[in-house]
Amino acid sequence: MTSSLLHPGIILIAFGLFIPLIKNRLIVLLFPIASFIILFSLDNGTIIKLDYGNYELILLSIDKLSRLFSYIFLLILFATAIFSINQDNKSEISSAFVYVGSSISVVLSGDLITLFIFWEIMAITSTIVIWSGSKQSYYPGIRYLAVHLLGGSILLIGIIGYANTTGTLAFGLMSPDNIFSYFVLAGFLINAGAPPFSSWIPDAYPSASWSGTVFLSAFTTKTAVYVLIVGYAGYQFLIYVGIFMIFYGIIFAILENDMRRILSYSIVNQVGFMIVAVGIGTEIAINGASSHAFTHIIYKALLLMSAGSVFYITGRTKCTDLGGLYKTMPLTMICGIIGALSISAFPLTSGFISKSLTVQATVYEELKILWLLLTMASAGVFLHAGIKFPWFVFFQKDAKIKAQDPPKNMRFAMILLSALCILIGVFPGVLYSILPYDVKYVPYTLDHVSSQLQLLMFSGLAFFILLKYLKRTLTITLDFDWFWRKFGVLVVSLFDTYLLKKVHTLIHSIDNLGTQTIRSLHKHSGPSGMLGRSWSTGNMALWTAILLGLFLLFYLFA
């Protein structure tokens, strides 16, 4: 067991448990560094094994891909740890460390059981992170937990069945002939925020605290992307799932008013890109997916940090309540814009070089419709996250809020990540060198840069032309479908208000149904219900007689 202490994930979990005892929060920053050093010192292919019944558990197995994901996880943990030094809620930080440690353990695990165990620890600890937000975050946390436990159960069924039918627990490319691999897939996809469970992300993440959201944004979905890359690269089905997620994220982000919810929807959308890439499954696509995960973690954390800073300082999150902060929070504004440009794949930012890989993969595979959709989606991303978020938060009308830039450590964290965004954008070779496959693609060609700039410019133009309509969408109006169709940014003709209303009432009725089910369950199973009440002796004897009679009757005809 001594060797498992040298496991970068487990050591982080162990450290995390001690955080409540630590007074000086700067010490906490050492943990990711320690874990990084351990990981760095281990060679690819290092393995820790444990015997478990007839199977063996592989606690640690490193390859290029898992190394990439572990690095970025540690990096973002480090940055967020700096960012969250002012967070007084120690249980949040502690559980966040355990959460990150377990997601690194998932990434480094070599078999399905280990993966599952850490998978579940992730679910539980991330729920605690959500719960640490505020009093209102209790129910979102419960819903979040419910979705993840459902996913976990499906995953467990899949794992057991898969292990039983194939006789191996090793986690690699899952055989598509085996029905259980689809259970596992479903379990993974639920964590990735795939339909029909996409809504847990915007439901749960924004209800965490200003620092909790940053923690949450990076790990659960990206761990899911990792396991999808390992297990399901090249499954065509994933392309459709990804496309759905992309447009789901864009549409709802545009309709949304709360800045952190906007960013959460954009997580769905960005993960959609990655899943599309996983579905394509070629070398460049896998490179695209993993590099996109890498950069996305950085810029999404950056965006959420700037949103978190705004929330921390002003206590507001609604776009309609904010505005004009560029005067009082200039640094936050600049960092937010860098993140926004990154997410929109603006040249010289990190998003540009990673998203290009994915889009290029469709070109190589001659998937024309897919290419068109992805390009359109890129424009959509620019609209909601690239312009909408900074515009409404920092510019627009002046909301006359007294504010200033956040404390030193938060500023430092944001600057760190902004620098990374630009650094990767300017020197793509650094990122490309740690990708799982060799990269021959060169992002900075003239036509690519110019076409991207055109795309961004026109969608930016569209934004400002349509600003008055967009403003109305802040309260969800009738006009947004017209807006989409008119500019062809997205083909969402089906998605008119009528349908939306339908969906809305449907959701409502499902919600009602749920409440009513619980109520009726309580009526029957509760302490005073028919089932939960103490039965009278006669009642029990009657049941005995009935059961006996049934048995005898059955046997009479047997």
Added chain:
Amino acid sequence: MNEHAPALVVMLPIIGAVLIMLIRHNNLNWSIALLSGISTIYYSIILYLNARSLGTISYAMGGWEPPVGIEYRIDEFNSLLIALIAIVSFLILIYAKSSLNIELKKNKISTFYSMYLLCLGGLIGILSTGDAFNAFVFLEISSLATYVIISMGNDRRGLLAAYQYLIIGTIGATLYVIGVGLIFIITGSLNLYDISIKLGDIELYRPLLASLAFITVGIALKIALFPLHAWLPNAYAFAPSVGTAFLASTATKVAIYLLIKYLYLVYGFDLVYSNQIFIFVILSLSIIAMFGASMIAIFQSNLKKLFAYSSVAQIGYITLGIGIANYNGLIGSTVHIINHSIIKAAIFLAIGCLVFSSKIVNIDQLAGLGKRMPMVALCITVSSLSLIGVPGTVGFISKWYLVLGSLEQGWWVVVFALAVSSILALIYVGRIIELIWFHAPVVGMDSENKIPFEMLAVTVLMTIATIYFGIDTRLTGDLAKIAVENVLLGEQL
């Protein structure tokens, strides 16, 4: 003396019980109980080792050779359970002294020990006897002792619970005896092994099936299979904590063993499972138990009742394995008998600690327990996680085998039911864990009594066992495998 171990494991607790009744000395009774407990463990382990090395042991009571005389028949399966029960009940005995001092009146304590040992002797008797009627006698001995134990609790509602259990338990035992009587009329024998041989030549199937029905329903009452479970929650809730832990971890398990014995060793696999209806009934009852009881547990506010309902649900898992009836399913059942015994002992002992220190009976009183009594809180948390079947705990092992078994049969519905019922279990356990760790303590609920070392030690030991056996499956899983391979499916394999 080792060759007489089959008689000794039954008689030692009974002698202990008698001596306690006779001496009635407040300081001595605990020591006598411990003494007879430890000697029972010694002989039960010898019994198991002998059964392993020599094969099935047949012990003729009074020198009368079977099938005329009463035969004690020990194989790898029942000796395993005997050892389990002996060990668990001994540990609970260690725990009992301080707990009983708080919960019982002084003059009742020696009666309690006596009944405890009598019940233990009866349970071991059921396990070891090879005679159908003798099993009934032991069943009644243990049941009578159980009724007394339940009625002794501080809560006066324990009287109602005991009365109710008395009526229902007696009906169950009587139904069992009717079934035995029918077999006796058909075969003219009461020796189970003899019966199983003679049943091969029987052509009169209908009375045989009727006897199966009577025996199944009779034992089902004792094991609290779902629609017949209603006596159990009150009985567990209002008995003294020690009694609850003891009953929950042993009594129902023994009854389940009896059922398994009848289905596999007496009637035989072919007869029972040629009958689709039987499988259907037992499977559907198990699944209903898993759902219904968990559902009720979710809404309970009394802590002991909640876990009592969860016991009903867990019994559903065990009978599910019996219904699945293949190699893995049976291992699942067997392992879960052992595991659930350990888990429930741990949980109810921890609850006993709570009752001891601050009279906690309701769930809302648990709020902030993690801060007030971290050790006990941890025990409850870990063992209830084990109840759900979190990987790395014992509960997972049993569920694993059950899922494997139902997959082998191709019963998807069952697999699905297992998953969903785990979620239900998660909800009621989650409620508790949430209260324990994430809520502020209730004001004015400081612990009044310091929990004595041995109580805490036994509770922690049991909790560690739930984890240890979840990781190291040699002692539970492998022994269960041996039991199933050699005893239950001896002819099929």
Added chain:
Amino acid sequence: MRLDLLLRISSKIFLPFIILFAFYVQFHGDFGPGGGFQAGVIFAAGIILYTIIFGIKKAQKDFPEKIFNYMVPLGVLIFTVTGLISLSKGLNFLDYDALAHYPKHGQHIGIIAIELGVFVTVIGSMVSIFYAFVTRGKK
């Protein structure tokens, strides 16, 4: 206490015979109808009759409740000790052959011993139950 003279005198006369009959049934049990259970019930019936006629106070003075409470486990002890004796002689539990030099003789002794245990227990429990029910509510 009222003066039910006839009842009291006749029951006083009958009581020794009832007890005697109980012993007859008890010791006759190894080769004829009878045995500890029946004998115990008869014996207990005698005491119960005595209680009914002379009242619970006098009965409890003459036959203290404590004795009967101890008789219950005592009988079981006699039973188990008999079994353990055969164990100590190397035979199976409750194998009466061990109790004497000749197996048949041993059987006789064994049955008597066992029935004695039953006898004691039955008297104890019968009278204890009776006392318990009668004295209830008078405290």
Added chain:
Amino acid sequence: MSSAIYNFISSYNYYIIIFLMVSGLFIVVSRGNMVKKLVGLALFQTSVYILYISPGKILNGTAPILDDGYSVYSSPFPHVLILTAIVVGIATLALGLSLVIRVNEEFGTIEEDELFDNELNNE
């Protein structure tokens, strides 16, 4: 004698057993009074005694006491069993009744319905 009647008469003991069994169970189910329930229970158990003893009887057989005048004996075995069962039944009944007495002392009633409404389902 027609065969139907013969069948009926030859197995009349079983009809008695079934009647006792069902009526005993019925009393347990239908009566709320706890003592009556115990009476029903006793009746229920009695049916079992007859179930055991009746097949042990052999026509023209005598009581199983060795005697030179007889060669056919009824089986003694069921009697032994039932003696045990009766003892168990007595013990159960005694315990049940004592519980009822205690219940009456504690709660002041032995009607189960009232007890359940007032005590168990009133949390």
